[in-house]
Amino acid sequence: MNHARTVDVGGEIPYTIAIGPGLLGDGEALARHVRGRHVLLVSDSVVAPLYAGTVREALHTARPDLAIGTFILPAGEESKTLAHFGHAIEALATLGATRDACVVALGGGVVGDLAGFAAACWMRGVDCVQVPTTLLSMVDSSVGGKTAVDIPQGKNLVGAFHPPRAVFADTDALATLPARELRAGLAEVIKYGAIRDARFFQWLEQERQALLAMDGQALALAIAASCEHKAEIVDRDPLEKGERALLNFGHTFGHAIETEQGYGGLGNDNLNHGEAVAVGMVLAARLSADLGLAPAADADRLETTLRDYGLPTRIPVGLAPERLLARMRLDKKNLAGRLRLVLWRGLGRAEVVPDVDESRVLAVLSG
Structure with missing residues (x-):
């Protein structure tokens, strides 16, 4: 070995x-x-x-x-x-x-x-x-x-x-790996800091240039830290009955964007998975702030970091908010026909929020 x-x-x-x-x-x-x-x-x-x-x-x-x-x-x-x-x-x-x-x-x-x-x-x-x-x-x-x-x-x-x-x-x-695919992967790395490790998020802010330059040591550290976070959660919740849902921070919004665009991202203008998740994380953070769960400043910090990594942070032009909301209703985390979203209390503190008011989600999608 x-x-x-x-x-x-x-x-x-x-x-x-x-x-x-x-x-x-x-x-x-x-x-x-x-x-x-x-x-x-x-x-x-x-x-x-x-x-x-x-x-x-x-x-x-x-x-x-x-x-x-x-x-x-x-x-x-x-x-x-x-x-x-x-x-x-x-x-x-x-x-x-x-x-x-x-x-x-x-x-x-x-x-x-x-x-x-x-x-x-x-x-x-x-x-x-x-x-x-x-x-x-x-x-x-x-x-x-x-x-x-x-x-x-x-x-x-x-x-x-x-x-x-x-x-x-x-x-x-x-x-x-093309630069665009590298950035898409870094969106998922940033997610781990966003949902459970504020110190890791700060390290990612500091090491941005090294990671984007594909420094081998920095990438290995980022991969190992991300895998350790996921392994800890999967160990406790292998079938996504509870805590593992936190790994979907930004994904309900992101999957709706991907589905509405018809998937893609390789050689076309549609967002790829990591890019859609980046937008989704910003939307989840904005919704958390609008619901009074988290400081708006943390949403600003997340958006700035994602943008600094060259990732999109806005819904692509031409996607209707009502259509995205309809896609979100099919998300696997929903229960009894009610939206169940992964939101946060601020940097490093994600949680699953049941029964989210659709009108508040629509307002963020429209914003």
Whole structure:
């Protein structure tokens, strides 16, 4: 194993997150989590040409007996569909994958979510190893076992909880990450400071230039801190019955924006996930201030920080507030048809607020 930081995730199905350089080529470490002889390597059209060969060669060197199949998605959120999920299942069938097979998810959040969902469903559940290659997937979607695909009515509405056997976050992969995708990942990093760690938020304010310049040490620290925060919450609430909902700060607003825009963000003007979450966090903070839950100054500070990181903080032009509110009504956190939102009491103190008055939400969306 290469020298790497590790974060342990507890619970009924514990696993370890390895963070550091050179992990994509560490065949022994990767193969250690493959119990059988069938591996389906799932990636996308951008990541596969860069890294799929490295991972295949590393696995074959460590385990020459492995039968490795490959399933490549078109890159982009538009591919996270039931149709492509079906194609992944067909790839497992073609491979002859048995119940001790392993799905290796090599890519960003779209790949991780879809591959994890396929692993959860094939033969009622086979192993999945997450190998995230974007900052956003390293600090968020690869950790915690939430897998899903999108449908036209909403994001991540079809899915399952399926914890991975291991996560390998190779920081070398970030060298090929476009600047826009780096910033999108940093939005999720900033979220952890916003919801539960004001000191971490302050560190992010101070280290902005280093992180945007992709300083390796600063990025590794930010990834490890983010994963530690998520691991602590997931350990206590693996199925999102309570505290884990806090991780969705900004997401109800953000998902509504993504869905209303028709998803996207790769090579078009639609917001990608991290950008939509950045806008959503500002909206959640503004709503918290309007409801008298938190100081408006903290909302200002959050908005300034996100803007300093080059992230959007306003709803894109052309999205009707009433349509966004209708999308928010489909959010999975809602109960008995009432809006249930993650808001905050100020920096580092998020909480779930039930029964939020829709008129107040509409006012913020219109503001």
